[in-house]
Amino acid sequence: MTDMNDADIRLLRIAYDEAKAGFDEGGCPIGSVLARGGEVVAQGRNQRVQKGDPIAHGEMDALRKAGRQKSYRDTTLYTSLSPCMMCTGTIIQFGIPRVVIGENKNFGGNEDFLRSKGVEVIVADDPDCIDLMQRFITEKPELWAEDIAE
């Protein structure tokens, strides 16, 4: 967590709050924020259950809501859970240079691939993110399996 600044802590908390809102809606509790200069550009959360949308992982929902951007080179993407391969590919394709991950205890594995493409990756090991995701996986294992196509 040494590379996290005050804005990172604040913005990751918004991603967690999005995740928690998704949990309370009965969805997959993964939230995300796209930020520029410490300010929210857009925030979103997984919409698989809420909208029946399989591509709307938390990160993707935030990026969709951000709309058309000329460049992502000055942005940071915050996500409550380590990005899957879809979201990892998107981060690389969009040229997002920095990703702050709430936790990768419950799901992860693409951190080194992101780093190999020049993306700065910070893992916060946030206890609230870990606990929320663990609770979801325990309570709704089939929904979680569907979300990661397992």
Add this chain to the structure above:
Amino acid sequence: MTDMNDADIRLLRIAYDEAKAGFDEGGCPIGSVLARGGEVVAQGRNQRVQKGDPIAHGEMDALRKAGRQKSYRDTTLYTSLSPCMMCTGTIIQFGIPRVVIGENKNFGGNEDFLRSKGVEVIVADDPDCIDLMQRFITEKPELWAEDIAE
């Protein structure tokens, strides 16, 4: 093109028709079809201009429209243009085992990465797909650059 069957030719043509419809709408002309057993599950096209949606590449739009699927293991994804890193990551994450690509003359580079993950990749070198994309890149270079974040 040796590995393409009659269904592939028919379904790739639907992806091209989606691309052409996108071109006629003033959008990025890239279309896609998700198919199972030679039948269309969903078809879509890039929605950057039409919906202001940066994540809705052709492949993503088709996958979104397909809704929640229990599995993609018996599907083929058709796309008029070689998938970018976002769509490549999505194909891998979703476990789509087979991708038929209209062309990769105008954009490409992720074919070997897909193959390294066990995805069968067929490139059709379709002249209509090549011509349409070339025309778009020539006429709207700034929109194309935005779509691939360059």
